[in-house]
Amino acid sequence: xxxxxxxxxxxxxxxxxxxxxxxxxxxxxxxxxxxxxxxxxxxxxxxxxxxxxxxxxxxxxxxxxxxxxxxxxxxxxxxxxxxxxxxxxxxxxxxxxxxxxxxxxxxxxxxxxxxxxxxxxxxxxxxxxxxxxxxxxxxxxxxxxxxxxxxxxxxxxxxxxxxxxxxxxxxxxxxxxxxxxxxxxxxxxxxxxxxxxxxxxxxxxxxxxxxxxxxxxxxxxxxxxxxxxxxxxxxxxxxxxxxxxxxxxxxxxxxxxxxxxxxxxxxxxxxxxxxxxxxxxxxxxxxxx
Amino acid sequence: xxxxxxxxxxxxxxxxxxxxxxxxxxxxxxxxxxxxxxxxxxxxxxxxxxxxxxxxxxxxxxxxxxxxxxxxxxxxxxxxxxxxxxxxxxxxxxxxxxxxxxxxxxxxxxxxxxxxxxxxxxxxxxxxxxxxxxxxxxxxxxxxxxxxxxxxxxxxxxxxxxxxxxxxxxxxxxxxxxxxxxxxxxxxxxxxxxxxxxxxxxxxxxxxxxxxxxxxxxxxxxxxxxxxxxxxxxxxxxxxxxxxxxxxxxxxxxxxxxxxxxxxxxxxxxxxxxxxxxxxxxxxxxxxxxxxxxxxxxxxxxxxxxxxxxxxxxx
Amino acid sequence: xxxxxxxxxxxxxxxxxxxxxxxxxxxxxxxxxxxxxxxxxxxxxxxxxxxxxxxxxxxxxxxxxxxxxxxxxxxxxxxxxxxxxxxxxxxxxxxxxxxxxxxxxxxxxxxxxxxxxxxxxxxxxxxxxxxxxxxxxxxxxxxxxxxxxxxxxxxxxxxxxxxxxxxxxxxxxxxxxxxxxxxxxxxxxxxxxxxxxxxxxxxxxxxxxxxxxxxxxxxxxxxxxxxxxxxxxxxxxxxxxxxxxxxxxxxxxxxxxxxxxxxxxxxxxxxxxxxxxxxxxxxxxxxxxxxxxxxxxxxxxxxxxxxxxxxxxxxxxxxxxxxxxxxxxxxxxxxxxxxxxxxxxxxxxxxxxxxxxxxxxxxxx
Numbered sequence: 001x002x003x004x005x006x007x008x009x010x011x012x013x014x015x016x017x018x019x020x021x022x023x024x025x026x027x028x029x030x031x032x033x034x035x036x037x038x039x040x041x042x043x044x045x046x047x048x049x050x051x052x053x054x055x056x057x058x059x060x061x062x063x064x065x066x067x068x069x070x071x072x073x074x075x076x077x078x079x080x081x082x083x084x085x086x087x088x089x090x091x092x093x094x095x096x097x098x099x100x101x102x103x104x105x106x107x108x109x110x111x112x113x114x115x116x117x118x119x120x121x122x123x124x125x126x127x128x129x130x131x132x133x134x135x136x137x138x139x140x141x142x143x144x145x146x147x148x149x150x151x152x153x154x155x156x157x158x159x160x161x162x163x164x165x166x167x168x169x170x171x172x173x174x175x176x177x178x179x180x181x182x183x184x185x186x187x188x189x190x191x192x193x194x195x196x197x198x199x200x201x202x203x204x205x206x207x208x209x210x211x212x213x214x215x216x217x218x219x220x221x222x223x224x225x226x227x228x229x230x231x232x233x234x235x236x237x238x239x240x241x242x243x244x245x246x247x248x249x250x251x252x253x254x255x256x257x258x259x260x261x262x263x264x265x266x267x268x269x270x271x272x273x274x275x276x277x278x279x280x281x282x283x284x285x286x287x288x289x
Numbered sequence: 290x291x292x293x294x295x296x297x298x299x300x301x302x303x304x305x306x307x308x309x310x311x312x313x314x315x316x317x318x319x320x321x322x323x324x325x326x327x328x329x330x331x332x333x334x335x336x337x338x339x340x341x342x343x344x345x346x347x348x349x350x351x352x353x354x355x356x357x358x359x360x361x362x363x364x365x366x367x368x369x370x371x372x373x374x375x376x377x378x379x380x381x382x383x384x385x386x387x388x389x390x391x392x393x394x395x396x397x398x399x400x401x402x403x404x405x406x407x408x409x410x411x412x413x414x415x416x417x418x419x420x421x422x423x424x425x426x427x428x429x430x431x432x433x434x435x436x437x438x439x440x441x442x443x444x445x446x447x448x449x450x451x452x453x454x455x456x457x458x459x460x461x462x463x464x465x466x467x468x469x470x471x472x473x474x475x476x477x478x479x480x481x482x483x484x485x486x487x488x489x490x491x492x493x494x495x496x497x498x499x500x501x502x503x504x505x506x507x508x509x510x511x512x513x514x515x516x517x518x519x520x521x522x523x524x525x526x527x528x529x530x531x532x533x534x535x536x537x538x539x540x541x542x543x544x545x546x547x548x549x550x551x552x553x554x555x556x557x558x559x560x561x562x563x564x565x566x567x568x569x570x571x572x573x574x575x576x577x578x579x580x581x582x583x584x585x586x587x588x589x590x591x592x593x594x595x596x597x598x599x600x601x602x603x604x
Numbered sequence: 605x606x607x608x609x610x611x612x613x614x615x616x617x618x619x620x621x622x623x624x625x626x627x628x629x630x631x632x633x634x635x636x637x638x639x640x641x642x643x644x645x646x647x648x649x650x651x652x653x654x655x656x657x658x659x660x661x662x663x664x665x666x667x668x669x670x671x672x673x674x675x676x677x678x679x680x681x682x683x684x685x686x687x688x689x690x691x692x693x694x695x696x697x698x699x700x701x702x703x704x705x706x707x708x709x710x711x712x713x714x715x716x717x718x719x720x721x722x723x724x725x726x727x728x729x730x731x732x733x734x735x736x737x738x739x740x741x742x743x744x745x746x747x748x749x750x751x752x753x754x755x756x757x758x759x760x761x762x763x764x765x766x767x768x769x770x771x772x773x774x775x776x777x778x779x780x781x782x783x784x785x786x787x788x789x790x791x792x793x794x795x796x797x798x799x800x801x802x803x804x805x806x807x808x809x810x811x812x813x814x815x816x817x818x819x820x821x822x823x824x825x826x827x828x829x830x831x832x833x834x835x836x837x838x839x840x841x842x843x844x845x846x847x848x849x850x851x852x853x854x855x856x857x858x859x860x861x862x863x864x865x866x867x868x869x870x871x872x873x874x875x876x877x878x879x880x881x882x883x884x885x886x887x888x889x890x891x892x893x894x895x896x897x898x899x900x901x902x903x904x905x906x907x908x909x910x911x912x913x914x915x916x917x918x919x920x921x922x923x924x925x926x927x928x929x930x931x932x933x934x935x936x937x938x939x940x941x942x943x944x945x946x947x948x949x950x951x952x953x954x955x956x957x958x959x960x961x962x963x964x965x966x967x968x969x
Binding site: 026029032033107110111112123132220223241272 | 320321322323324325327328329331332334335336337338339340342343346401404405407408410411412413415416417418419421422423424425427428429432433434436437444537539540558561562565574579581582585586588592593
């Protein structure tokens with residue numbers, strides 16, 4: 001049998017078509033949510049559910065401006081603030097965790113102590129525990145120290161959440177580095193700080209961004225602690241979303257969908273940019289490319 | 290001995306920074322611990338300290354709602370929890386949900402990974418489509434899947450109605466509710482498993498496949514001999530990680546079913562939440578939480594063991 | 605059974621890696637594709653195997669055009685540069701792997717594995733996995749996996765490149781022995797000329813996607829057809845000096861002028877007389893063929909020894925005539941010292957003349 005064959009591992013547009021169909025089916029619920037964001041109130045709850053409709057932007061407007069039923073005037077909602085909060089809190093805490101974690105990872109990798117493995121294990125376990133176990137003490141702690149409702153409280157908490165994976169991942173990156181380059185730099189007279197900043201860090205930049213994306217995905221949608229520990233000023237979007245549920249007239253699906261869609265954009269964007277790095281983060285640094 | 294340079298593990302000489310606290314601080318021997326300190330401090334304050342506090346609480350009969358001075362009860366709380374039939378029911382429910390969801394995630398994730406293993410035009414874009422579910426918040430997934438399952442308004446019901454011409458009530462029955470939760474959770478996290486397996490598939494050297502092609506090996510044999518060994522340990526990693534995470538599952542369950550109908554879908558996490566924040570049985574919930582923690586630690590150990598094994602395999 | 609390549613071409617976008625080459629490999633013949641990195645030799649090999657699709661031209665196996673066939677349908681055996689041993693299988697299982705496609709009985713497979721193991725001295729390591737093997741052992745298993753079959757042809761991609769020098773010498777001999785027994789066309793890709801010279805029946809020297817010369821090792825060495833082949837084959841490299849032809853008399857004695865006012869007269873091939881006076885040529889002579897004399901002769905240049913490198917049984921001397929560097933290799937007993945002035949002779953029968961467009965000038969014998 002003679003047929004045109006292709007290089008191993010590659011495929012053409014026919015494959016793309018099949019993959020797109022499958023991808024689309026998988027994506028469908030998300031698509032529905034996004035579509036709902038453009039539906040009017042009645043359309044969203046239409047029976048039977050509508051796939052084709054006249055789109056409207058009123059939900060997106062409602063996200064930021066709401067006409068109060070009681071006073072009848074349009075007021076700005078706090079959603080802009082909530083979006084800012086989410087972005088600020090997430091980026092800050094993941095960034096902080098990355099900095100602190102990288103320093104610690106460097107120490108674990110280059111200056112190993114006796115019982116290194118034990119420390120690493122303990123660090124990772126803190127991430128694994130159910131939030132329920134710590135939620136009460138933390139809640140009490142926050143209340144007592146006045147951190148409840150403040151930015152620093154929740155940022156510190158999220159940083160603590162992200163440290164374990166940051167340490168773990170970045171350590172694996174440092175472990176992979178060729179020590180000869182560092183030795184050469186040392187022999188040329190560079191002190192430890194220069195070796196770290198000018199030689200080690202540049203080599204693992206890709207890995208650092210993988211860790212950043214990974215941490216972002218884990219933190220961005222966090223709900224439970226945000227619910228309990230953020231105040232009116234520092235509320236994050238997931239909490240705000242939950243609050244729309246307990247509305248006066250039941251769930252406003254259109255509005256919620258609009259919020260979800262908007263909230264999806266930043267993380268979608270970041271993930272798209274650093275797609276290839278994400279692979280690294282997900283496998284916890286144990287797969288070499 | 291001040292003139293003799295000291296050596297640290299990395300083999301460099303100690304900097305002579307002049308005496309005092311500064312020198313003590315910057316001494317190479319301290320460098321390791323110093324670098325690790327910020328991380329440890331934050332973790333301690335935010336994680337370990339509360340853990341210990343919680344641990345302590347579990348031995349008293351503290352109730353967050355009352356002002357009574359807590360009374361020491363020793364292991365009584367633990368005993369109460371372990372003999373409580375309701376707790377075992379919840380464990381069972383959790384096990385069913387976790388088990389089904391993880392298996393589903395494995396299958397779907399694996400198939401998706403096979404799909405994306407080849408390089409095809411626009412792969413990056415199609416991949417993003419499949420990764421999106423992971424990026425949604427639990428709340429939104431919960432709310433909208435609940436809508437999908439709605440007998441009258443939901444898309445799922447609509448489609449199935451056309452097929453079976455019967456009204457579709459998923460969340461009304463315990464089995465249906467569990468199914469609804471499992472589907473939502475598996476849908477969200479299969480992409481994660483896919484990424485893991487994909488990383489493994491992609492790391493197989495191309496020339497192994499070329500050699501198998503030259504050797505005229507069948508597709509199944511190629512898979513068994515070349516592909517599977519590379520992804521075996523990654524699959525294990527995926528199973529353990531997702532199991533641990535699903536154990537903690539709260540948001541989705543709470544929103545889709547609130548643990549209902551009745552308490553048939555109440556997972557351990559939801560039950561804990563209720564005990565602590567609705568019934569304010571703070572101490573008891575702490576005890577239960579610690580039991581759950583114990584289970585998670587055992588699983589985590591397995592997980593870490595498997596990660597280390599994998600790291601050794603690969604190097 | 606033979607391999608024929610007709611105007612075989614491979615393009616990667618705007619880059620032409622293999623440029624319309626024609627090549628034949630006969631039954632039982634060992635042909636080496638030799639050349640520097642990037643010359644297209646591996647790409648050519650892969651096109652024969654079917655791992656790369658040809659952009660143009662034909663690949664013929666046994667007289668049949670196989671361009672459209674997948675590698676598995678062509679029934680070729682290939683040994684990869686990185687060995688491509690299946691990491692999860694033992695040596696025995698690796699060897700047996702290609703046979704599963706042939707539907708042989710378990711006993712027959714075992715027999716063949718034992719046979720190959722004996723030929724390549726793998727009997728002691730049959731149970732080990734690739735991760736536990738030394739480089740040399742891995743290499744032999746890779747070869748074993750090829751010869752256990754009876755394919756249409758054998759292809760080897762840089763078989764010895766990952767071995768250290770000593771191992772390479774051992775394996776060269778072993779492989780040559782194994783190859784003698786095969787009755788199928790064999791193509792070996794290598795960048796190491798010593799490998800090519802010792803193992804091949806014929807060598808195809810490649811550069812930039814084209815074949816510069818196809819001939820026996822002896823001919824490629826003694827009679828390079830152009831400047832590139834001359835400079836590529838032979839270590840130390842052939843001396844290549846630019847000169848201007850002043851003129852020639854009727855009997856083949858040509859007069860060459862060099863930069864720096866030196867000149868020499870040597871007897872050359874009659875084809876040289878077809879060149880016009882004033883033509884630029886390149887003279888080529890291998891270091892071992894240069895001769896020294898104390899007295900100036902009409903076929904020598906006056907040179908000074910810059911550096912002397914003892915090489916054991918031989919000595920390498922770097923000479924300079926003021927404008928050109930020449931390398932000369934001679935017996936270790938000849939007294940040489942840095943700073944000596946000697947006259948370097950260009951014996952007529954070992955001097956090659958290349959024209960401006962890099963072709964050798966030689967009248968057909």
